[in-house]
Amino acid sequence: MESDLIFALVMRWTHIVSAVLTVGGTVFISFVLLPAVSANLPESERGPFRDAVMKRWKPLFHPFIVLFLVSGFYNFLFVTAPLHQGQSLYHALFGVKFLLAIVFFGLAIVASSTMAWSEKLRARRGIWALLVATGLLIVLIAGFMKVMPTVDPEDADTATQVESGDGIS
């Protein structure tokens, strides 16, 4: 296998593993851990326990933001964009997915924060559910992008040149 194919595969694995672990971890915290804490711990112990959990979750989660961005941009710029040249729907979906990912990262940073600045924001009911919904929506958009028909980059180049007048003698 050529080295650029191996690199593309490693980037794809990185992106998929990041998605599985961060969205999966978010679902677990939202629907299993936090409800169990509320149901079983006295109010005075909930805050310190939550902070102890988040102090372990943050060093796991934060590096995934970097991995998502690196693998996502690599995947888009070098793998998928050339296969979807001229497909405005594909590029619009990429834009929406990217913006939702920024929202996901921001919400995740606030929801898992243990700092004083975020106290009011993370106390809002529904922040974890919103995080889960955003993560799942991103995965659904990615799935749709994956099954969109591709174009042969050489055909797309020719079409672009003809449209712009290049290559017409």
Ligand code: HEM
């Ligand atoms: C919460 C953040 C994100 C999640 C959960 C997520 C999830 C996914 C998943 C599950 C796939 C399908 C992987 C495959 O089948 O190969 C995918 C593909 C992709 N992602 Fe992400 N992603 C996230 C953030 C990003 C970011 C920040 C970027 C860009 C900078 C990005 C760009 C892409 C691209 C270009 C694809 C390929 C789509 C295609 O197959 O045509 N993603 N993403």
